[in-house]
Amino acid sequence: MVLIQNYEDLHWPFLHQISKNRVKEDEVENPVKEDLHKWDYPIPVSEDRVEEDYSIPVSKNRVEEDREEDRYELDNPIPVGFQFLPTNEELITEYLINKILHNPLPFWDFSEVEEAVLYSTHPKSLVDFVNGEKKWYFYIHKDNNFSNNTIRKVKDDLGFWSLKWYEEIYDVKGNKVAFNNHFVFFSKRHKKTHWKMDELQLRPEWYKDFNLEEEWALGILKRGTEYH
Template structure:
């Protein structure tokens, strides 16, 4: 009876069972999700991470990118980078990313943090960003936060990596219900 109830508690279309939360560590996000996605390998629990083009992601207010349900405060995105966004990545991802027609911007907080593999080599990095509403001159800090993870190109063959650059970004809304 319990097994039946457990199976009945599964959400449709292969999603996580009811009550389970998607809470991967940095290494899990990079190794099991980002690397698999970049190199066209199966991604576990793929429906937990939305695919989105960088141009669309960085032209839309974060509240318009997510679906609010069940009190969720964190969403995950595979952000497919085009040449323009790749050049920003090449500059250390320290750039402010203006959203839409100046409705706001994502601003990096601090410097990139390295993520090391089992051998102690850096194979990815992460950077924290905060969303501000308004223009650069009249900015208002919001409760939206994001962590971007990127693979380092020197830790993979150049041919494989150049073909498909992307990052993964958990986006989180803070405790305030406002923007």
């Protein structure tokens, strides 16, 4: 037996031989070493298998978030709970005048309809009922051969529009800028119905001031409760 007194007494070849002997002893005690990988079979990959993505999502900076919000607002211009309740003056100054002068319009734009088509069609056939609407806005392309009629008959003798009265519209400075013509729809039996129409029309002098020949009006079609 060799007694190692200190670090200097170590004999490295002797220790190496001891290590080799220990390895041989282990092989004798465990003559068959189990191959831990021999049972590893390839896992078949299904075509429908979805690979999991464990990557860490990259956080967006504030600029990118603002851009996404802007894009959403452009695609969805009307916020939830919004009600469109413009005054007649706003409809004249912000919509009708800008429409005629080809200026940029507010985010809520209206459809266009020819005056002859509008007043010769039953109001129920003019609009769609999606969410129980009772009011519709649209631009009316005026027809000089049609505009002066106070009675406007609907085709197929389904009824007629009757001009009942009109009122003048003034701006904030007290200047007369337009007229509001009030129409009521009557059935073919001359019975008053719940359909009404407000037609906002600029005064003729306004078109002369801008040297314009093409005239437009803004219509507001209203549906009330049906009469029985």
